[in-house]
Amino acid sequence: MEQVLFWLMAVVAVVSALTTISSRRPVHSALAFLVTLLSLAVLFLLLSAQFVAVIQIIIYAGAILVLFLFVIMLLNAQSGEGPQIKLPSQRPLAIALALLLFGGLSYLLLSSPLGAARPLPAGMGTVQAVGGILFNHFLLPFEVASVLLLVGVIGAVVLTVKEDEQPK
Amino acid sequence: MIPSIDYLLLSAALFSIGAAGALLRRNALIVFISIELMLNAVNLSFVAFARQLGDMTGQVYVFFVLVVAAAEVVVGLAIIVSIYRTRASVDVDDADNLRG
Known part of the structure:
Protein backbone atom coordinates (compact mmCIF):
# COMPACT_ATOMS: atom_id res chain seq x y z
CA MET A 1 0.00 0.00 0.00
CA GLY A 80 4.42 36.52 -21.97
CA GLU A 81 7.22 35.27 -24.17
CA GLY A 82 8.15 36.98 -27.39
CA PRO A 83 10.14 35.32 -30.18
CA GLN A 84 13.48 34.09 -28.94
CA ILE A 85 16.15 36.46 -30.21
CA LYS A 86 18.48 37.19 -27.32
CA LEU A 87 19.92 33.69 -26.87
CA PRO A 88 18.99 31.22 -29.64
CA SER A 89 20.67 28.24 -27.98
CA GLN A 90 18.79 28.73 -24.69
CA ARG A 91 16.49 25.71 -25.02
CA PRO A 92 19.05 22.96 -25.80
CA LEU A 93 21.53 24.46 -23.33
CA ALA A 94 18.93 24.60 -20.54
CA ILE A 95 17.80 21.00 -21.11
CA ALA A 96 21.40 19.76 -21.28
CA LEU A 97 22.36 21.59 -18.08
CA ALA A 98 19.29 20.28 -16.22
CA LEU A 99 20.02 16.70 -17.32
CA LEU A 100 23.64 17.17 -16.24
CA LEU A 101 22.42 18.41 -12.85
CA PHE A 102 20.10 15.43 -12.42
CA GLY A 103 22.83 13.02 -13.51
CA GLY A 104 25.33 14.51 -11.08
CA LEU A 105 22.87 14.57 -8.18
CA SER A 106 21.69 11.00 -8.69
CA TYR A 107 25.27 9.75 -9.16
CA LEU A 108 26.25 11.35 -5.85
CA LEU A 109 23.14 10.01 -4.08
CA LEU A 110 23.56 6.46 -5.40
CA SER A 111 27.28 6.36 -4.65
CA SER A 112 26.97 7.46 -1.01
CA PRO A 113 25.54 4.79 1.31
CA LEU A 114 22.88 6.09 3.68
CA GLY A 115 22.87 3.12 6.03
CA ALA A 116 19.85 1.87 7.91
CA ALA A 117 17.25 4.40 9.02
CA ARG A 118 17.40 5.31 12.70
CA PRO A 119 14.32 4.59 14.82
CA LEU A 120 11.80 7.42 14.88
CA PRO A 121 11.31 9.32 18.15
CA ALA A 122 7.88 9.21 19.78
CA GLY A 123 5.38 11.60 18.20
CA MET A 124 7.56 12.21 15.15
CA GLY A 125 6.21 15.12 13.11
CA THR A 126 3.22 15.99 15.27
CA VAL A 127 2.46 19.64 15.95
CA GLN A 128 3.37 19.15 19.59
CA ALA A 129 6.79 17.65 18.90
CA VAL A 130 7.73 20.09 16.11
CA GLY A 131 6.50 23.02 18.21
CA GLY A 132 8.58 21.83 21.15
CA ILE A 133 11.75 21.90 19.05
CA LEU A 134 10.77 25.17 17.36
CA PHE A 135 10.20 27.05 20.61
CA ASN A 136 13.09 25.53 22.55
CA HIS A 137 16.01 25.16 20.15
CA PHE A 138 14.97 27.57 17.40
CA LEU A 139 13.43 30.44 19.36
CA LEU A 140 15.78 33.13 18.01
CA PRO A 141 15.45 32.05 14.33
CA PHE A 142 11.68 31.91 14.87
CA GLU A 143 11.62 35.54 16.03
CA VAL A 144 13.96 36.60 13.22
CA ALA A 145 11.57 34.89 10.76
CA SER A 146 8.79 37.20 11.93
CA VAL A 147 11.04 40.20 11.20
CA LEU A 148 11.71 38.75 7.73
CA LEU A 149 7.97 38.50 7.07
CA LEU A 150 7.54 42.12 8.21
CA VAL A 151 10.27 43.18 5.78
CA GLY A 152 8.45 41.27 3.05
CA VAL A 153 5.16 43.04 3.78
CA ILE A 154 6.75 46.50 3.84
CA GLY A 155 8.82 45.73 0.74
CA ALA A 156 5.75 44.68 -1.23
CA VAL A 157 3.89 47.85 -0.25
CA VAL A 158 6.84 50.12 -1.07
CA LEU A 159 7.45 48.42 -4.43
CA THR A 160 3.88 48.58 -5.67
CA VAL A 161 2.83 52.08 -4.55
CA LYS A 162 2.47 54.25 -7.65
CA GLU A 163 4.65 57.34 -7.90
CA ASP A 164 1.77 59.83 -7.92
CA GLU A 165 0.06 58.12 -4.99
CA GLN A 166 3.00 58.45 -2.66
CA PRO A 167 2.22 60.51 0.43
CA LYS A 168 3.72 63.99 0.40
CA MET B 1 9.03 1.32 4.54
CA ILE B 2 10.23 3.11 1.41
CA PRO B 3 14.02 3.59 1.43
CA SER B 4 15.09 7.21 1.84
CA ILE B 5 17.13 7.07 -1.35
CA ASP B 6 13.90 6.90 -3.39
CA TYR B 7 12.68 10.13 -1.81
CA LEU B 8 16.06 11.77 -2.40
CA LEU B 9 16.11 10.74 -6.05
CA LEU B 10 12.59 12.11 -6.49
CA SER B 11 13.74 15.31 -4.83
CA ALA B 12 16.72 15.49 -7.21
CA ALA B 13 14.39 14.98 -10.18
CA LEU B 14 12.03 17.74 -9.04
CA PHE B 15 14.96 20.09 -8.37
CA SER B 16 16.35 19.46 -11.86
CA ILE B 17 12.92 20.05 -13.42
CA GLY B 18 12.69 23.33 -11.50
CA ALA B 19 16.17 24.34 -12.62
CA ALA B 20 15.26 23.50 -16.22
CA GLY B 21 12.15 25.66 -15.93
CA ALA B 22 14.10 28.60 -14.52
CA LEU B 23 16.63 28.34 -17.37
CA LEU B 24 14.16 27.53 -20.14
CA ARG B 25 11.25 29.90 -19.67
CA ARG B 26 11.30 33.63 -20.23
CA ASN B 27 7.99 34.44 -18.57
CA ALA B 28 9.03 35.88 -15.20
CA LEU B 29 6.03 34.30 -13.45
CA ILE B 30 6.88 30.79 -14.63
CA VAL B 31 10.54 31.30 -13.76
CA PHE B 32 9.27 32.19 -10.31
CA ILE B 33 7.08 29.09 -10.04
CA SER B 34 10.12 27.03 -11.08
CA ILE B 35 12.10 28.52 -8.21
CA GLU B 36 9.27 27.54 -5.84
CA LEU B 37 9.46 24.03 -7.30
CA MET B 38 13.17 23.87 -6.44
CA LEU B 39 12.42 25.04 -2.87
CA ASN B 40 9.83 22.28 -2.57
CA ALA B 41 12.28 19.66 -3.82
CA VAL B 42 14.71 20.74 -1.11
CA ASN B 43 11.89 20.54 1.46
CA LEU B 44 11.26 16.94 0.40
CA SER B 45 14.89 16.01 0.96
CA PHE B 46 14.87 17.78 4.35
CA VAL B 47 11.88 15.70 5.44
CA ALA B 48 13.40 12.50 4.00
CA PHE B 49 16.62 13.11 5.94
CA ALA B 50 14.60 13.89 9.08
CA ARG B 51 13.06 10.42 8.87
CA GLN B 52 16.36 8.76 7.92
CA LEU B 53 18.12 10.27 10.94
CA GLY B 54 15.15 10.00 13.32
CA ASP B 55 15.49 13.71 14.11
CA MET B 56 12.75 16.33 13.75
CA THR B 57 15.16 19.24 13.15
CA GLY B 58 14.82 18.69 9.40
CA GLN B 59 11.09 19.29 9.64
CA VAL B 60 11.70 22.54 11.53
CA TYR B 61 13.99 23.66 8.69
CA VAL B 62 11.12 23.09 6.27
CA PHE B 63 9.13 25.58 8.34
CA PHE B 64 11.87 28.19 7.91
CA VAL B 65 12.17 27.47 4.19
CA LEU B 66 8.42 28.14 3.96
CA VAL B 67 8.80 31.47 5.74
CA VAL B 68 11.61 32.53 3.41
CA ALA B 69 9.61 31.34 0.38
CA ALA B 70 6.60 33.39 1.48
CA ALA B 71 8.68 36.56 1.90
CA GLU B 72 10.45 35.91 -1.40
CA VAL B 73 7.18 35.41 -3.29
CA VAL B 74 5.67 38.60 -1.89
CA VAL B 75 8.65 40.78 -2.80
CA GLY B 76 9.28 39.03 -6.12
CA LEU B 77 5.71 39.35 -7.31
CA ALA B 78 5.74 43.02 -6.30
CA ILE B 79 8.86 43.48 -8.46
CA ILE B 80 7.20 41.67 -11.39
CA VAL B 81 4.10 43.87 -11.05
CA SER B 82 6.16 47.05 -11.08
CA ILE B 83 8.22 45.83 -14.07
CA TYR B 84 4.94 45.09 -15.87
CA ARG B 85 3.73 48.63 -15.12
CA THR B 86 6.72 50.24 -16.81
CA ARG B 87 7.28 47.80 -19.70
CA ALA B 88 3.88 46.08 -20.19
CA SER B 89 5.75 42.78 -20.44
CA VAL B 90 6.75 39.94 -18.12
CA ASP B 91 9.37 38.55 -20.52
CA VAL B 92 12.66 38.49 -18.63
CA ASP B 93 14.51 39.24 -21.89
CA ASP B 94 12.80 42.66 -22.00
CA ALA B 95 14.24 43.70 -18.65
CA ASP B 96 17.79 44.10 -19.91
CA ASN B 97 18.78 47.64 -18.95
CA LEU B 98 21.79 46.29 -17.07
CA ARG B 99 22.86 44.03 -19.93
CA GLY B 100 26.52 44.58 -20.77
Missing part, protein backbone atom coordinates in the same frame (compact mmCIF):
# COMPACT_ATOMS: atom_id res chain seq x y z
CA GLU A 2 2.74 2.42 1.01
CA GLN A 3 4.77 1.44 -2.07
CA VAL A 4 1.81 1.99 -4.38
CA LEU A 5 1.06 5.37 -2.83
CA PHE A 6 4.68 6.48 -3.04
CA TRP A 7 5.14 5.57 -6.69
CA LEU A 8 1.75 7.00 -7.64
CA MET A 9 2.53 10.31 -5.94
CA ALA A 10 6.08 10.36 -7.31
CA VAL A 11 4.81 9.96 -10.86
CA VAL A 12 2.09 12.57 -10.30
CA ALA A 13 4.65 14.99 -8.85
CA VAL A 14 7.12 14.59 -11.73
CA VAL A 15 4.45 14.75 -14.44
CA SER A 16 2.80 17.83 -12.95
CA ALA A 17 6.21 19.47 -12.45
CA LEU A 18 6.98 18.89 -16.14
CA THR A 19 3.56 20.35 -17.01
CA THR A 20 4.35 23.34 -14.80
CA ILE A 21 7.46 24.26 -16.73
CA SER A 22 6.17 23.38 -20.19
CA SER A 23 2.64 24.77 -20.43
CA ARG A 24 2.12 27.91 -22.46
CA ARG A 25 -0.32 29.68 -20.16
CA PRO A 26 0.84 30.82 -16.72
CA VAL A 27 -2.53 29.85 -15.19
CA HIS A 28 -2.05 26.24 -16.31
CA SER A 29 1.46 26.32 -14.86
CA ALA A 30 0.17 27.53 -11.52
CA LEU A 31 -2.57 24.87 -11.40
CA ALA A 32 -0.10 22.10 -12.34
CA PHE A 33 2.16 23.40 -9.57
CA LEU A 34 -0.79 23.05 -7.18
CA VAL A 35 -0.97 19.34 -8.09
CA THR A 36 2.77 19.02 -7.39
CA LEU A 37 2.29 20.67 -4.00
CA LEU A 38 -0.57 18.35 -3.04
CA SER A 39 1.31 15.20 -4.08
CA LEU A 40 4.31 16.41 -2.08
CA ALA A 41 1.99 16.87 0.92
CA VAL A 42 0.98 13.20 0.61
CA LEU A 43 4.67 12.24 0.47
CA PHE A 44 5.28 14.28 3.64
CA LEU A 45 2.52 12.30 5.33
CA LEU A 46 4.20 9.06 4.22
CA LEU A 47 7.43 10.35 5.80
CA SER A 48 5.53 10.87 9.09
CA ALA A 49 5.65 14.65 8.92
CA GLN A 50 2.02 15.56 9.58
CA PHE A 51 2.71 19.17 10.60
CA VAL A 52 4.80 19.83 7.49
CA ALA A 53 2.12 18.24 5.28
CA VAL A 54 -0.57 20.48 6.78
CA ILE A 55 1.43 23.71 6.49
CA GLN A 56 2.38 22.71 2.96
CA ILE A 57 -1.31 22.72 2.06
CA ILE A 58 -2.32 25.75 4.13
CA ILE A 59 0.61 28.05 3.32
CA TYR A 60 1.83 26.89 -0.08
CA ALA A 61 -1.39 25.79 -1.74
CA GLY A 62 -3.59 28.16 0.24
CA ALA A 63 -1.61 31.38 0.41
CA ILE A 64 1.41 31.45 -1.91
CA LEU A 65 -0.31 29.85 -4.89
CA VAL A 66 -3.37 32.08 -4.53
CA LEU A 67 -1.01 35.06 -4.62
CA PHE A 68 0.51 33.69 -7.82
CA LEU A 69 -2.91 33.21 -9.42
CA PHE A 70 -3.89 36.70 -8.32
CA VAL A 71 -0.87 38.29 -10.00
CA ILE A 72 -1.27 36.16 -13.14
CA MET A 73 -4.88 37.27 -13.51
CA LEU A 74 -4.00 40.87 -12.61
CA LEU A 75 -1.34 41.10 -15.31
CA ASN A 76 -3.43 39.05 -17.77
CA ALA A 77 -0.21 38.09 -19.51
CA GLN A 78 -0.81 35.23 -21.92
CA SER A 79 2.39 33.40 -22.75
